[in-house]
Amino acid sequence: KAGVTQTPRYLIKTRGQQVTLSCSPISGHRSVSWYQQTPGQGLQFLFEYFSETQRNKGNFPGRFSGRQFSNSRSEMNVSTLELGDSALYLCASSRQGGYGNTIYFGEGSWLTVV
Amino acid sequence: GESVGLHLPTLSVQEGDNSIINCAYSNSASDYFIWYKQESGKGPQFIIDIRSNMDKRQGQRVTVLLNKTVKHLSLQIAATQPGDSAVYFCAETESRYTGANSKLTFGKGITLSVRP
Numbered sequence: 001k002a003g004v005t006q007t008p009r010y011l012i013k014t015r016g017q018q019v020t021l022s023c024s025p026i027s028g029h030r031s032v033s034w035y036q037q038t039p040g041q042g043l044q045f046l047f048e049y050f051s052e053t054q055r056n057k058g059n060f061p062g063r064f065s066g067r068q069f070s071n072s073r074s075e076m077n078v079s080t081l082e083l084g085d086s087a088l089y090l091c092a093s094s095r096q097g098g099y100g101n102t103i104y105f106g107e108g109s110w111l112t113v114v
Numbered sequence: 115g116e117s118v119g120l121h122l123p124t125l126s127v128q129e130g131d132n133s134i135i136n137c138a139y140s141n142s143a144s145d146y147f148i149w150y151k152q153e154s155g156k157g158p159q160f161i162i163d164i165r166s167n168m169d170k171r172q173g174q175r176v177t178v179l180l181n182k183t184v185k186h187l188s189l190q191i192a193a194t195q196p197g198d199s200a201v202y203f204c205a206e207t208e209s210r211y212t213g214a215n216s217k218l219t220f221g222k223g224i225t226l227s228v229r230p
Contacts, residue, residue: 004157033218035218042220042221042222042223043158043203043220044220045217045218045219048217056217058217090157103148103218104160105157105158105160106157107155108156
């Protein structure tokens with residue numbers, strides 16, 4: 001079956017712009033979470049959605065937001081982009097989230113802010 | 115804040131040897147641990163997980179050991195192959211997130227390099 005699909009794979013934005021990234025979870029998975037990966041900070045949790053509701057949030061500023069649709073697809077948005085937002089943004093899905101539910105990652109969206 | 119850390123940034127092993135990748139965690143409330151492998155240009159790939167009520171779990175060529183007393187996790191790879199070359203991450207989370215998803219805390223990552 002298809003894995004977690006993220007689009008776009010690569011994008012370049014200018015400081016001050018905003019960006020929207022998309023994630024399609026594995027079929028049947030209702031929990032979607034987002035992570036930011038940078039060489040300096042490693043992998044950091046952004047937020048998680050289940051049944052269109054945000055259940056957990058990491059320590060990121062309000063410029064980072066997300067949502068989930070009724071078909072479990074999710075989007076994340078970053079407004080007023082800063083150079084430090086350049087990173088690999090990873091989406092992960094699991095059947096219902098939580099303990100013991102295997103969490104699968106997509107290939108990520110590479111964002112470069114110039 | 116608390117974090118998960120890895121002892122060594124790189125590990126070089128001979129093809130065919132066994133590899134051991136170690137991870138220390140500091141959050142005593144962590145009770146679910148996962149190992150991921152990340153190849154260049156790809157997302158993390160699930161390897162194996164373990165709950166805190168277990169000390170050891172085996173998969174195909176991999177074994178995870180958990181020592182809660184010293185907050186230590188290790189990943190053992192048997193008969194290491196060139197395809198095992200990648201960055202390995204340990205990750206942990208707490209039961210209070212079980213009603214939600216995996217608010218995973220990741221270690222910094224260790225690079226495994228397999229010599230032919």
